[in-house]
Amino acid sequence: MRILFADDHDLLRDVLKAYLEVDEELTVELASTVDEALVKIAHEGPFDLVLLDYQIPGMDGLLGLRRIVAAQEPRPVLLITGVATEGTATAALRSGAVAVLSKTMSVEKLKIAIVSVINGSFVPPYPGSAGQAGGAHAPTLTPRQEQVLRCICSGLSNKQIARELKLTEATVKMHVKMIFAKLSVNSRTQAILISKSFNLL
Amino acid sequence: MRILFADDHDLLRDVLKAYLEVDEELTVELASTVDEALVKIAHEGPFDLVLLDYQIPGMDGLLGLRRIVAAQEPRPVLLITGVATEGTATAALRSGAVAVLSKTMSVEKLKIAIVSVINGSFVPPYPGSAGQAGGAHAPTLTPRQEQVLRCICSGLSNKQIARELKLTEATVKMHVKMIFAKLSVNSRTQAILISKSFNLL
DNA sequence: CGGATACCTATCCAGAAGGATATATGACTA
DNA sequence: TAGTCATATATCCTTCTGGATAGGTATCCG
Numbered sequence: 001m002r003i004l005f006a007d008d009h010d011l012l013r014d015v016l017k018a019y020l021e022v023d024e025e026l027t028v029e030l031a032s033t034v035d036e037a038l039v040k041i042a043h044e045g046p047f048d049l050v051l052l053d054y055q056i057p058g059m060d061g062l063l064g065l066r067r068i069v070a071a072q073e074p075r076p077v078l079l080i081t082g083v084a085t086e087g088t089a090t091a092a093l094r095s096g097a098v099a100v101l102s103k104t105m106s107v108e109k110l111k112i113a114i115v116s117v118i119n120g121s122f123v124p125p126y127p128g129s130a131g132q133a134g135g136a137h138a139p140t141l142t143p144r145q146e147q148v149l150r151c152i153c154s155g156l157s158n159k160q161i162a163r164e165l166k167l168t169e170a171t172v173k174m175h176v177k178m179i180f181a182k183l184s185v186n187s188r189t190q191a192i193l194i195s196k197s198f199n200l201l
Numbered sequence: 202m203r204i205l206f207a208d209d210h211d212l213l214r215d216v217l218k219a220y221l222e223v224d225e226e227l228t229v230e231l232a233s234t235v236d237e238a239l240v241k242i243a244h245e246g247p248f249d250l251v252l253l254d255y256q257i258p259g260m261d262g263l264l265g266l267r268r269i270v271a272a273q274e275p276r277p278v279l280l281i282t283g284v285a286t287e288g289t290a291t292a293a294l295r296s297g298a299v300a301v302l303s304k305t306m307s308v309e310k311l312k313i314a315i316v317s318v319i320n321g322s323f324v325p326p327y328p329g330s331a332g333q334a335g336g337a338h339a340p341t342l343t344p345r346q347e348q349v350l351r352c353i354c355s356g357l358s359n360k361q362i363a364r365e366l367k368l369t370e371a372t373v374k375m376h377v378k379m380i381f382a383k384l385s386v387n388s389r390t391q392a393i394l395i396s397k398s399f400n401l402l
Numbered sequence: 403c404g405g406a407t408a409c410c411t412a413t414c415c416a417g418a419a420g421g422a423t424a425t426a427t428g429a430c431t432a
Numbered sequence: 433t434a435g436t437c438a439t440a441t442a443t444c445c446t447t448c449t450g451g452a453t454a455g456g457t458a459t460c461c462g
Binding site for chain 4: 405414418
Protein backbone atom coordinates (compact mmCIF):
# COMPACT_ATOMS: atom_id res chain seq x y z
CA MET A 1 0.00 0.00 0.00
CA ARG A 2 1.40 3.36 -1.00
CA ILE A 3 1.10 6.16 1.50
CA LEU A 4 2.06 9.78 1.09
CA PHE A 5 3.03 11.50 4.29
CA ALA A 6 3.14 15.24 3.98
CA ASP A 7 4.74 16.93 6.96
CA ASP A 8 7.46 19.51 7.31
CA HIS A 9 8.64 18.14 10.62
CA ASP A 10 11.67 16.16 9.51
CA LEU A 11 12.11 14.06 12.60
CA LEU A 12 8.55 12.85 12.79
CA ARG A 13 8.46 12.32 9.05
CA ASP A 14 11.51 10.12 8.95
CA VAL A 15 10.72 8.18 12.05
CA LEU A 16 7.15 7.56 11.02
CA LYS A 17 8.26 6.43 7.59
CA ALA A 18 10.72 4.04 9.19
CA TYR A 19 8.13 2.84 11.62
CA LEU A 20 5.43 2.21 9.07
CA GLU A 21 7.78 0.60 6.59
CA VAL A 22 8.71 -2.04 9.09
CA ASP A 23 5.51 -3.48 7.75
CA GLU A 24 6.73 -4.68 4.39
CA GLU A 25 3.33 -4.05 2.88
CA LEU A 26 3.53 -0.32 3.38
CA THR A 27 5.46 2.08 1.23
CA VAL A 28 5.71 5.62 2.50
CA GLU A 29 6.54 8.55 0.29
CA LEU A 30 7.32 11.89 1.82
CA ALA A 31 6.56 15.50 1.05
CA SER A 32 7.30 18.59 3.05
CA THR A 33 4.95 21.06 1.42
CA VAL A 34 1.48 20.98 -0.08
CA ASP A 35 2.88 21.68 -3.50
CA GLU A 36 5.43 18.92 -3.24
CA ALA A 37 2.63 16.56 -2.28
CA LEU A 38 0.54 17.65 -5.24
CA VAL A 39 3.47 17.08 -7.59
CA LYS A 40 3.94 13.58 -6.21
CA ILE A 41 0.28 12.78 -6.65
CA ALA A 42 0.32 14.18 -10.17
CA HIS A 43 3.41 12.27 -11.25
CA GLU A 44 2.84 9.00 -9.48
CA GLY A 45 -0.95 8.87 -9.42
CA PRO A 46 -3.13 9.00 -6.32
CA PHE A 47 -1.83 7.18 -3.28
CA ASP A 48 -3.77 4.62 -1.32
CA LEU A 49 -3.82 7.22 1.39
CA VAL A 50 -2.46 10.68 2.06
CA LEU A 51 -1.52 11.62 5.59
CA LEU A 52 -1.48 15.38 5.70
CA ASP A 53 -0.14 17.60 8.42
CA TYR A 54 -2.34 20.58 9.25
CA GLN A 55 0.65 22.81 9.94
CA ILE A 56 2.39 22.29 6.63
CA PRO A 57 3.69 25.07 4.35
CA GLY A 58 1.15 25.84 1.65
CA MET A 59 -1.85 24.73 3.65
CA ASP A 60 -3.42 28.19 3.56
CA GLY A 61 -6.27 27.53 5.93
CA LEU A 62 -7.97 24.47 4.50
CA LEU A 63 -7.35 25.32 0.88
CA GLY A 64 -4.30 23.07 0.72
CA LEU A 65 -6.36 20.23 2.11
CA ARG A 66 -9.07 20.76 -0.53
CA ARG A 67 -6.50 20.81 -3.33
CA ILE A 68 -5.01 17.53 -2.16
CA VAL A 69 -8.43 15.97 -1.63
CA ALA A 70 -9.27 16.95 -5.20
CA ALA A 71 -6.06 15.44 -6.54
CA GLN A 72 -6.58 12.26 -4.54
CA GLU A 73 -10.24 11.78 -5.46
CA PRO A 74 -11.69 9.38 -4.60
CA ARG A 75 -8.89 8.02 -2.41
CA PRO A 76 -8.75 9.07 1.25
CA VAL A 77 -6.91 11.97 2.85
CA LEU A 78 -6.22 11.85 6.56
CA LEU A 79 -5.51 15.11 8.32
CA ILE A 80 -3.13 14.93 11.24
CA THR A 81 -2.59 17.80 13.59
CA GLY A 82 -0.88 18.71 16.82
CA VAL A 83 -3.43 21.26 17.97
CA ALA A 84 -6.94 20.82 16.68
CA THR A 85 -10.16 22.28 17.91
CA GLU A 86 -13.61 20.84 17.36
CA GLY A 87 -14.19 23.60 14.84
CA THR A 88 -11.20 23.05 12.59
CA ALA A 89 -11.75 19.31 12.77
CA THR A 90 -15.31 19.44 11.50
CA ALA A 91 -14.30 22.04 8.93
CA ALA A 92 -11.58 19.71 7.71
CA LEU A 93 -14.05 16.84 7.47
CA ARG A 94 -16.37 19.06 5.45
CA SER A 95 -13.40 19.88 3.23
CA GLY A 96 -13.02 16.25 2.34
CA ALA A 97 -10.71 14.73 4.94
CA VAL A 98 -11.98 11.31 5.94
CA ALA A 99 -10.72 11.88 9.46
CA VAL A 100 -8.75 14.20 11.68
CA LEU A 101 -6.15 12.63 13.90
CA SER A 102 -4.13 14.05 16.74
CA LYS A 103 -0.36 13.87 16.90
CA THR A 104 -0.77 12.94 20.52
CA MET A 105 -2.19 9.57 19.60
CA SER A 106 0.06 6.54 19.83
CA VAL A 107 1.91 5.20 16.81
CA GLU A 108 0.10 1.91 16.95
CA LYS A 109 -3.24 3.64 16.82
CA LEU A 110 -2.09 5.80 13.98
CA LYS A 111 -1.05 2.74 12.06
CA ILE A 112 -4.30 1.03 12.85
CA ALA A 113 -6.15 4.10 11.67
CA ILE A 114 -4.20 4.18 8.42
CA VAL A 115 -4.74 0.54 7.66
CA SER A 116 -8.39 0.77 8.64
CA VAL A 117 -8.98 3.71 6.35
CA ILE A 118 -7.35 1.96 3.42
CA ASN A 119 -9.38 -1.14 4.09
CA GLY A 120 -12.53 0.96 4.33
CA SER A 121 -13.31 -0.06 7.87
CA PHE A 122 -12.79 3.17 9.68
CA VAL A 123 -14.82 5.16 12.15
CA PRO A 124 -13.18 8.57 12.36
CA PRO A 125 -12.13 9.48 15.88
CA TYR A 126 -10.94 12.99 16.03
CA PRO A 127 -9.60 15.05 18.87
CA GLY A 128 -12.20 17.20 20.57
CA SER A 129 -14.91 14.62 20.06
CA ALA A 130 -16.79 13.10 22.97
CA GLY A 131 -14.49 12.03 25.77
CA GLN A 132 -11.10 10.66 24.83
CA ALA A 133 -12.41 8.66 21.89
CA GLY A 134 -9.60 7.32 19.79
CA GLY A 135 -7.29 9.76 21.46
CA ALA A 136 -3.96 10.05 23.04
CA HIS A 137 -2.50 7.87 25.66
CA ALA A 138 0.99 6.55 25.04
CA PRO A 139 1.81 2.96 25.95
CA THR A 140 2.19 2.60 29.69
CA LEU A 141 5.55 1.30 30.78
CA THR A 142 6.21 -0.18 34.19
CA PRO A 143 8.82 1.68 36.27
CA ARG A 144 11.42 -0.94 35.47
CA GLN A 145 10.67 -0.81 31.78
CA GLU A 146 11.00 2.93 31.89
CA GLN A 147 14.43 2.61 33.48
CA VAL A 148 15.51 0.15 30.85
CA LEU A 149 14.19 2.31 28.05
CA ARG A 150 16.09 5.22 29.48
CA CYS A 151 19.24 3.13 29.32
CA ILE A 152 18.50 2.07 25.77
CA CYS A 153 18.06 5.71 24.88
CA SER A 154 21.49 6.41 26.34
CA GLY A 155 22.99 3.99 23.86
CA LEU A 156 23.78 1.26 26.36
CA SER A 157 23.98 -2.40 25.38
CA ASN A 158 22.01 -5.04 27.25
CA LYS A 159 25.12 -6.01 29.15
CA GLN A 160 25.80 -2.45 30.19
CA ILE A 161 22.19 -1.99 31.24
CA ALA A 162 22.45 -5.13 33.33
CA ARG A 163 25.46 -3.72 35.15
CA GLU A 164 23.82 -0.31 35.49
CA LEU A 165 20.61 -1.67 37.04
CA LYS A 166 22.28 -4.60 38.77
CA LEU A 167 20.31 -7.21 36.86
CA THR A 168 21.08 -10.25 34.79
CA GLU A 169 21.44 -9.74 31.09
CA ALA A 170 18.59 -12.23 30.71
CA THR A 171 16.32 -9.99 32.74
CA VAL A 172 17.30 -6.97 30.74
CA LYS A 173 16.55 -8.80 27.52
CA MET A 174 13.14 -9.71 28.83
CA HIS A 175 12.39 -6.09 29.71
CA VAL A 176 13.65 -4.99 26.32
CA LYS A 177 11.36 -7.46 24.63
CA MET A 178 8.37 -6.16 26.57
CA ILE A 179 9.26 -2.57 25.76
CA PHE A 180 9.49 -3.40 22.07
CA ALA A 181 6.10 -5.02 22.20
CA LYS A 182 4.54 -1.98 23.84
CA LEU A 183 6.14 0.41 21.39
CA SER A 184 5.43 -1.89 18.46
CA VAL A 185 9.03 -1.85 17.30
CA ASN A 186 11.59 -4.55 16.81
CA SER A 187 14.94 -2.92 17.33
CA ARG A 188 16.47 -0.68 19.93
CA THR A 189 17.22 1.96 17.33
CA GLN A 190 13.54 2.25 16.49
CA ALA A 191 12.70 2.24 20.16
CA ILE A 192 14.95 5.26 20.60
CA LEU A 193 13.37 7.13 17.72
CA ILE A 194 9.83 6.38 18.81
CA SER A 195 10.38 7.23 22.43
CA LYS A 196 12.11 10.44 21.46
CA SER A 197 9.55 11.62 18.95
CA PHE A 198 6.68 10.81 21.28
CA ASN A 199 8.84 11.78 24.21
CA LEU A 200 7.90 8.90 26.38
CA LEU A 201 10.57 9.65 28.97
CA MET B 202 39.23 7.95 36.22
CA ARG B 203 36.33 9.68 37.90
CA ILE B 204 34.78 12.58 36.10
CA LEU B 205 32.01 14.88 37.27
CA PHE B 206 29.95 16.34 34.49
CA ALA B 207 27.83 19.24 35.62
CA ASP B 208 25.28 20.29 33.04
CA ASP B 209 21.56 20.91 33.19
CA HIS B 210 21.01 19.80 29.61
CA ASP B 211 19.71 16.30 30.16
CA LEU B 212 20.22 14.99 26.66
CA LEU B 213 23.82 16.04 26.33
CA ARG B 214 24.53 14.93 29.87
CA ASP B 215 23.23 11.43 29.38
CA VAL B 216 24.65 10.91 25.94
CA LEU B 217 28.05 12.23 26.92
CA LYS B 218 28.08 10.01 29.98
CA ALA B 219 27.20 7.03 27.83
CA TYR B 220 29.78 7.99 25.28
CA LEU B 221 32.60 8.49 27.71
CA GLU B 222 31.79 5.40 29.70
CA VAL B 223 32.23 3.23 26.65
CA ASP B 224 35.81 3.61 27.74
CA GLU B 225 35.78 1.31 30.74
CA GLU B 226 38.41 3.40 32.46
CA LEU B 227 36.14 6.40 32.76
CA THR B 228 33.43 6.81 35.34
CA VAL B 229 31.16 9.77 34.85
CA GLU B 230 29.07 11.23 37.62
CA LEU B 231 26.43 13.78 36.86
CA ALA B 232 25.16 16.94 38.46
CA SER B 233 22.65 19.43 37.16
CA THR B 234 23.39 22.40 39.37
CA VAL B 235 26.47 23.97 40.90
CA ASP B 236 25.27 23.08 44.37
CA GLU B 237 24.65 19.48 43.41
CA ALA B 238 28.18 19.35 42.05
CA LEU B 239 29.60 20.79 45.23
CA VAL B 240 27.73 18.25 47.31
CA LYS B 241 29.12 15.42 45.18
CA ILE B 242 32.65 16.75 45.53
CA ALA B 243 32.20 17.15 49.27
CA HIS B 244 30.80 13.69 49.81
CA GLU B 245 32.89 11.71 47.38
CA GLY B 246 36.10 13.72 47.39
CA PRO B 247 37.52 15.68 44.47
CA PHE B 248 37.13 14.09 41.07
CA ASP B 249 39.96 13.52 38.63
CA LEU B 250 38.28 16.17 36.57
CA VAL B 251 35.19 18.33 36.65
CA LEU B 252 33.53 19.24 33.40
CA LEU B 253 31.41 22.28 34.12
CA ASP B 254 28.79 23.86 31.92
CA TYR B 255 28.90 27.64 31.86
CA GLN B 256 25.11 27.92 31.56
CA ILE B 257 24.32 25.86 34.64
CA PRO B 258 21.94 26.91 37.45
CA GLY B 259 23.89 28.41 40.31
CA MET B 260 26.78 29.58 38.21
CA ASP B 261 26.19 33.23 39.12
CA GLY B 262 28.68 34.77 36.75
CA LEU B 263 31.91 32.97 37.48
CA LEU B 264 31.29 32.60 41.19
CA GLY B 265 30.03 29.05 40.76
CA LEU B 266 33.16 28.19 38.84
CA ARG B 267 35.36 29.59 41.60
CA ARG B 268 33.50 27.66 44.27
CA ILE B 269 33.96 24.43 42.37
CA VAL B 270 37.58 25.18 41.60
CA ALA B 271 38.11 25.73 45.32
CA ALA B 272 36.42 22.46 46.19
CA GLN B 273 38.39 20.59 43.56
CA GLU B 274 41.77 22.05 44.45
CA PRO B 275 44.24 21.09 43.10
CA ARG B 276 42.43 18.88 40.60
CA PRO B 277 41.37 20.39 37.26
CA VAL B 278 38.07 22.02 36.29
CA LEU B 279 37.19 22.27 32.63
CA LEU B 280 34.63 24.84 31.60
CA ILE B 281 32.45 23.94 28.66
CA THR B 282 30.17 26.42 26.98
CA GLY B 283 27.94 26.83 23.99
CA VAL B 284 28.53 30.53 23.50
CA ALA B 285 31.80 31.87 24.77
CA THR B 286 33.54 35.12 24.00
CA GLU B 287 37.24 35.77 24.32
CA GLY B 288 36.47 37.81 27.41
CA THR B 289 34.52 35.25 29.39
CA ALA B 290 37.02 32.60 28.40
CA THR B 291 40.04 34.45 29.75
CA ALA B 292 38.04 35.45 32.81
CA ALA B 293 37.18 31.80 33.39
CA LEU B 294 40.83 30.84 33.05
CA ARG B 295 41.75 33.52 35.59
CA SER B 296 39.07 32.09 37.87
CA GLY B 297 40.84 28.77 37.90
CA ALA B 298 39.50 26.77 34.97
CA VAL B 299 42.32 24.92 33.28
CA ALA B 300 40.62 25.38 29.93
CA VAL B 301 37.47 26.58 28.23
CA LEU B 302 35.96 24.31 25.64
CA SER B 303 33.23 24.90 23.12
CA LYS B 304 30.19 22.68 22.81
CA THR B 305 30.69 22.87 19.08
CA MET B 306 33.83 20.77 19.29
CA SER B 307 33.60 17.13 18.35
CA VAL B 308 33.13 14.42 20.94
CA GLU B 309 36.43 12.80 20.13
CA LYS B 310 38.26 16.04 20.75
CA LEU B 311 36.38 16.56 23.96
CA LYS B 312 37.39 13.13 25.13
CA ILE B 313 40.96 13.74 24.09
CA ALA B 314 40.90 17.01 25.97
CA ILE B 315 39.55 15.32 29.08
CA VAL B 316 42.09 12.54 29.04
CA SER B 317 44.89 14.97 28.25
CA VAL B 318 43.99 17.20 31.13
CA ILE B 319 43.87 14.29 33.54
CA ASN B 320 47.21 13.07 32.27
CA GLY B 321 48.63 16.56 32.62
CA SER B 322 49.50 16.88 28.97
CA PHE B 323 47.12 19.56 27.88
CA VAL B 324 47.46 22.79 26.01
CA PRO B 325 44.22 24.69 26.50
CA PRO B 326 42.49 25.54 23.24
CA TYR B 327 39.52 27.72 23.82
CA PRO B 328 36.99 29.20 21.45
CA GLY B 329 37.78 32.70 20.36
CA SER B 330 41.49 32.06 20.35
CA ALA B 331 43.58 32.50 17.22
CA GLY B 332 41.94 30.93 14.19
CA GLN B 333 40.13 27.68 14.71
CA ALA B 334 42.66 26.31 17.17
CA GLY B 335 41.35 23.22 18.87
CA GLY B 336 37.89 24.22 17.82
CA ALA B 337 34.86 22.90 16.19
CA HIS B 338 34.77 20.82 13.09
CA ALA B 339 32.77 17.64 13.29
CA PRO B 340 34.07 14.50 11.67
CA THR B 341 33.74 14.75 7.90
CA LEU B 342 31.60 12.06 6.38
CA THR B 343 31.70 11.18 2.72
CA PRO B 344 28.38 11.63 0.88
CA ARG B 345 27.76 7.92 0.94
CA GLN B 346 28.51 7.69 4.64
CA GLU B 347 26.14 10.56 5.25
CA GLN B 348 23.39 8.70 3.40
CA VAL B 349 24.03 5.59 5.41
CA LEU B 350 24.08 7.51 8.67
CA ARG B 351 20.79 9.08 7.72
CA CYS B 352 19.36 5.61 7.25
CA ILE B 353 20.76 4.44 10.56
CA CYS B 354 19.14 7.44 12.20
CA SER B 355 15.82 6.39 10.70
CA GLY B 356 16.07 3.10 12.52
CA LEU B 357 16.81 0.98 9.48
CA SER B 358 18.74 -2.28 9.68
CA ASN B 359 21.75 -2.92 7.46
CA LYS B 360 19.62 -5.07 5.20
CA GLN B 361 17.00 -2.35 4.83
CA ILE B 362 19.69 0.23 4.15
CA ALA B 363 21.13 -2.02 1.47
CA ARG B 364 17.75 -2.22 -0.23
CA GLU B 365 17.15 1.52 0.20
CA LEU B 366 20.47 2.51 -1.35
CA LYS B 367 20.67 -0.44 -3.73
CA LEU B 368 23.85 -1.81 -2.25
CA THR B 369 25.02 -5.11 -0.86
CA GLU B 370 24.65 -5.63 2.83
CA ALA B 371 28.41 -6.15 2.92
CA THR B 372 28.96 -2.68 1.53
CA VAL B 373 26.55 -1.17 3.99
CA LYS B 374 28.37 -2.86 6.83
CA MET B 375 31.62 -1.44 5.60
CA HIS B 376 30.18 2.07 5.50
CA VAL B 377 28.70 1.57 8.94
CA LYS B 378 32.07 0.51 10.26
CA MET B 379 33.70 3.63 8.83
CA ILE B 380 31.01 5.85 10.29
CA PHE B 381 31.48 4.29 13.70
CA ALA B 382 35.20 4.91 13.47
CA LYS B 383 34.70 8.55 12.58
CA LEU B 384 32.16 9.10 15.34
CA SER B 385 34.21 7.04 17.78
CA VAL B 386 31.28 4.85 18.70
CA ASN B 387 30.70 1.15 18.45
CA SER B 388 26.99 0.71 18.05
CA ARG B 389 24.30 2.20 15.86
CA THR B 390 22.37 3.38 18.88
CA GLN B 391 25.31 5.47 19.99
CA ALA B 392 25.79 6.69 16.45
CA ILE B 393 22.22 7.96 16.49
CA LEU B 394 22.65 9.76 19.78
CA ILE B 395 25.94 11.34 18.79
CA SER B 396 24.77 12.46 15.40
CA LYS B 397 21.61 13.89 16.88
CA SER B 398 23.21 15.73 19.78
CA PHE B 399 25.90 17.15 17.53
CA ASN B 400 23.41 17.35 14.71
CA LEU B 401 25.68 15.98 12.06
CA LEU B 402 22.91 15.64 9.51
C1' DC C 403 -7.51 -16.91 50.02
C1' DG C 404 -6.92 -16.51 44.86
C1' DG C 405 -5.78 -13.82 41.06
C1' DA C 406 -3.44 -10.14 38.85
C1' DT C 407 0.93 -7.51 38.28
C1' DA C 408 5.42 -6.46 38.32
C1' DC C 409 9.69 -8.32 38.68
C1' DC C 410 13.72 -11.55 38.21
C1' DT C 411 16.17 -15.57 36.17
C1' DA C 412 17.32 -19.16 32.77
C1' DT C 413 18.06 -21.54 28.31
C1' DC C 414 17.70 -22.10 23.28
C1' DC C 415 18.11 -20.37 18.84
C1' DA C 416 18.24 -17.68 14.47
C1' DG C 417 19.70 -13.81 12.71
C1' DA C 418 21.83 -9.13 12.94
C1' DA C 419 25.55 -6.42 14.16
C1' DG C 420 30.27 -5.48 14.60
C1' DG C 421 35.21 -6.17 13.52
C1' DA C 422 39.04 -7.71 10.46
C1' DT C 423 41.09 -8.43 5.82
C1' DA C 424 41.34 -8.67 0.98
C1' DT C 425 40.28 -7.23 -3.72
C1' DA C 426 38.79 -4.14 -7.42
C1' DT C 427 37.29 -0.02 -10.01
C1' DG C 428 36.66 4.85 -11.23
C1' DA C 429 37.93 9.64 -10.21
C1' DC C 430 40.67 13.20 -8.97
C1' DT C 431 45.36 15.10 -8.55
C1' DA C 432 50.19 15.89 -7.16
C1' DT D 433 51.89 8.29 -14.17
C1' DA D 434 51.56 7.00 -9.59
C1' DG D 435 49.12 7.82 -5.51
C1' DT D 436 45.13 8.71 -2.93
C1' DC D 437 40.25 8.51 -1.98
C1' DA D 438 35.62 7.02 -2.24
C1' DT D 439 33.13 3.33 -3.60
C1' DA D 440 31.70 -1.50 -3.87
C1' DT D 441 31.98 -6.50 -2.86
C1' DA D 442 33.26 -10.76 -0.40
C1' DT D 443 34.53 -13.87 3.42
C1' DC D 444 35.32 -15.10 8.11
C1' DC D 445 34.39 -14.85 12.74
C1' DT D 446 32.67 -13.24 17.23
C1' DT D 447 29.41 -11.05 19.90
C1' DC D 448 24.98 -8.98 20.56
C1' DT D 449 20.00 -8.84 19.55
C1' DG D 450 15.60 -10.26 19.36
C1' DG D 451 12.16 -13.81 19.96
C1' DA D 452 10.19 -17.86 22.36
C1' DT D 453 9.29 -20.55 26.39
C1' DA D 454 9.34 -21.62 31.20
C1' DG D 455 10.08 -20.99 35.34
C1' DG D 456 10.44 -18.39 40.12
C1' DT D 457 9.19 -14.52 43.99
C1' DA D 458 6.82 -10.48 46.01
C1' DT D 459 3.03 -7.31 46.37
C1' DC D 460 -1.41 -5.49 46.00
C1' DC D 461 -6.38 -6.04 45.88
C1' DG D 462 -11.05 -7.92 45.65
